[in-house]
Amino acid sequence: MALLVDIQKKLPGFKLEVKFETGMNILGLLGASGSGKSMTLRCIAGIDKPDHGRIVLNGRTLFDSQKGINLPCQKRKLGYLFQNYALFPNMTVEENIGFGIGDKKRADRLAIIKKQVKMIKLEGLEKRYPNQLSGGQQQRVALARALAIEPEVLLLDEPFSALDDYLRSHMVKQLSETLANYQGVTLFVTHNMNEAYSICDKLVILAQGKIEAKGRTVEAFKSPPSLVAAQLTGCKNLSLAKYIAPFELQALDWGINLKTEIEISRQIEWVGIRAHTIELASDGKGDNVFRCWLNSTSETPSWMTVYLAVEKQTQRLDNQQIQWEVTKQMWSELKDKPQPWNLRINPEELIIV
Amino acid sequence: MEFSFIPIILSLKVAFASVIIVACSSIPIAGLMAKREFLGKDVVESIITLPLVLPPSVIGFMLLVFFGKNGPLGKLLEQWFHTRIVFTLEGAVIAAAVVSLPLMYQSVKVAMESVDQNLEKAARTLGAGELKVFFTITLPLAWNGIVAGLVLAFARSLGEFGATLMIAGNIPGKTQTMPLAIYFANESGDTRQASILVIIMTVFSFLVIYGLNRWGKGSKRDSRGGGNNA
Numbered sequence: 001m002a003l004l005v006d007i008q009k010k011l012p013g014f015k016l017e018v019k020f021e022t023g024m025n026i027l028g029l030l031g032a033s034g035s036g037k038s039m040t041l042r043c044i045a046g047i048d049k050p051d052h053g054r055i056v057l058n059g060r061t062l063f064d065s066q067k068g069i070n071l072p073c074q075k076r077k078l079g080y081l082f083q084n085y086a087l088f089p090n091m092t093v094e095e096n097i098g099f100g101i102g103d104k105k106r107a108d109r110l111a112i113i114k115k116q117v118k119m120i121k122l123e124g125l126e127k128r129y130p131n132q133l134s135g136g137q138q139q140r141v142a143l144a145r146a147l148a149i150e151p152e153v154l155l156l157d158e159p160f161s162a163l164d165d166y167l168r169s170h171m172v173k174q175l176s177e178t179l180a181n182y183q184g185v186t187l188f189v190t191h192n193m194n195e196a197y198s199i200c201d202k203l204v205i206l207a208q209g210k211i212e213a214k215g216r217t218v219e220a221f222k223s224p225p226s227l228v229a230a231q232l233t234g235c236k237n238l239s240l241a242k243y244i245a246p247f248e249l250q251a252l253d254w255g256i257n258l259k260t261e262i263e264i265s266r267q268i269e270w271v272g273i274r275a276h277t278i279e280l281a282s283d284g285k286g287d288n289v290f291r292c293w294l295n296s297t298s299e300t301p302s303w304m305t306v307y308l309a310v311e312k313q314t315q316r317l318d319n320q321q322i323q324w325e326v327t328k329q330m331w332s333e334l335k336d337k338p339q340p341w342n343l344r345i346n347p348e349e350l351i352i353v
Numbered sequence: 354m355e356f357s358f359i360p361i362i363l364s365l366k367v368a369f370a371s372v373i374i375v376a377c378s379s380i381p382i383a384g385l386m387a388k389r390e391f392l393g394k395d396v397v398e399s400i401i402t403l404p405l406v407l408p409p410s411v412i413g414f415m416l417l418v419f420f421g422k423n424g425p426l427g428k429l430l431e432q433w434f435h436t437r438i439v440f441t442l443e444g445a446v447i448a449a450a451v452v453s454l455p456l457m458y459q460s461v462k463v464a465m466e467s468v469d470q471n472l473e474k475a476a477r478t479l480g481a482g483e484l485k486v487f488f489t490i491t492l493p494l495a496w497n498g499i500v501a502g503l504v505l506a507f508a509r510s511l512g513e514f515g516a517t518l519m520i521a522g523n524i525p526g527k528t529q530t531m532p533l534a535i536y537f538a539n540e541s542g543d544t545r546q547a548s549i550l551v552i553i554m555t556v557f558s559f560l561v562i563y564g565l566n567r568w569g570k571g572s573k574r575d576s577r578g579g580g581n582n583a
Contacts, residue, residue: 045478074482082474089472099476145479
């Protein structure tokens with residue numbers, strides 16, 4: 001099972017150029033909206049046509065601009081889960097699921113529908129229409145409909161964006177379980193780094209139609225190879241960096257020197273700190289410990305984001321503040337402590353670009 | 354003078370025949386126009402819509418030119434089928450169809466365009482060919498617009514006067530439909546015949562409009578069409 005994608009397409013404002021290969025793993029396409037990730041999916045499905053390049057699935061050429069091959073959507077045999085599910089409102093759950101297998105014998109068809117309905121745990125709701133289902137149920141029906149045709153590739157286009165937060169976490173888990181049983185290539189498009197992290201084995205990070213990074217998800221999050229990749233994987237603190245020594249750099253925006261765990265090159269450009277990796281130090285001694293003053297805070301239901309200024313700073317521009325995410329409990333202990341606070345940045349957690 | 358039912362029967366015949374022609378032609382045309390791009394699409398669209406704004410006398414004149422003894426179509430019909438259109442009920446049907454086509458066409462096209470394209474794309478990714486997409490997705494979801502168009506076209510065909518008069522003439526018992534009968538009854542001083550027909554036409558038209566409005570509201574309320582836009 002392998003999918004090879006190597007396509008170019010001119011889009012308003014930028015050119016989409018993506019090249020990747022994927023096997024049985026779940027591959028995530030992570031990017032901001034308008035980065036070309038959905039277009040990539042639509043090109044693979046045959047809904048849109050690339051200008052150049054080729055798409056090969058298990059040795060079967062779906063698209064090849066040089067050979068003039070462009071297999072129509074109907075013949076590609078791909079499962080496509082649309083962002084708003086695109087369930088047929090004039091058909092019941094079972095009619096929706098059975099739509100793509102109309103050429104099969106009636107008994108086989110009914111068996112497949114039954115199996116799919118069981119998989120998505122919607123027994124008893126077969127005769128319902130889509131608007132009589134909840135958002136999560138609709139998504140499951142759409143997934144069952146896509147899987148019923150036994151596609152060689154499953155394309156998921158932002159499947160959780162239409163769900164509220166509560167449902168989302170449930171559905172992420174359910175989808176992961178369903179995908180674990182699926183024998184084929186899965187492409188998962190999202191702009192949400194949390195979804196990407198919990199669902200995908202591998203990642204392709206897209207920005208402005210170009211691939212910024214690709215590789216195993218864990219590594220892409222641990223050491224993103226570019227500034228955009230660092231931002232897309234949720235790194236909130238990024239500063240211009242200057243080489244000082246093989247294991248030391250200067251973070252120019254924050255005006256501090258940082259020791260690193262790995263040897264750095266002279267060409268480093270950026271240094272990043274994830275907002276939750278900053279630690280409170282017991283005293284002012286040791287490497288990577290800095291005195292910080294509180295600038296402002298912003299509260300979410302589950303944690304506090306604390307905006308900090310580092311001692312030497314004179315002006316406090318936005319990019320010179322360091323964001324620190326702490327738990328509510330820690331915040332209640334912290335807020336009455338006298339400032340400045342001594343904070344430690346773990347050399348292992350530094351993101352170096 | 355005795356009241357005559359014949360104009361009513363003739364009008365109904367014309368309207369039914371016209372609606373069948375309009376339905377058979379406008380649904381495929383609207384399907385193509387709503388979903389396909391091609392050269393000269395705007396020109397075709399304008400020609401179809403033209404009867405909506407042209408005076409009926411202009412349409413009647415054009416039809417006479419086409420279907421007249423020396424007209425291109427008139428000649429062919431005469432030679433091949435030994436029939437003619439001018440001064441026949443068939444002429445009245447053609448006049449009614451031409452005039453009511455744009456109403457039906459617009460209604461159907463708008464309805465088909467408003468069908469969520471993602472649904473059609475989803476059907477294609479599930480292996481459905483264009484015909485299957487059209488008959489299982491586009492057509493059923495545009496059904497409200499189609500029915501509304503049919504009713505409007507029927508009502509318009511029933512009321513067609515100017516073009517009908519020019520191509521079908523005013524032959525009592527043969528081509529004299531309700532609107533013609535009203536006009537000529539009034540001209541000849543038969544107010545009774547005229548008023549009865551006027552009342553029938555008015556009541557019928559009112560019922561059509563009222564029914565369409567009621568039905569439009571009802572189908573919006575329990576529309577199955579909004580289900581996927583969660």
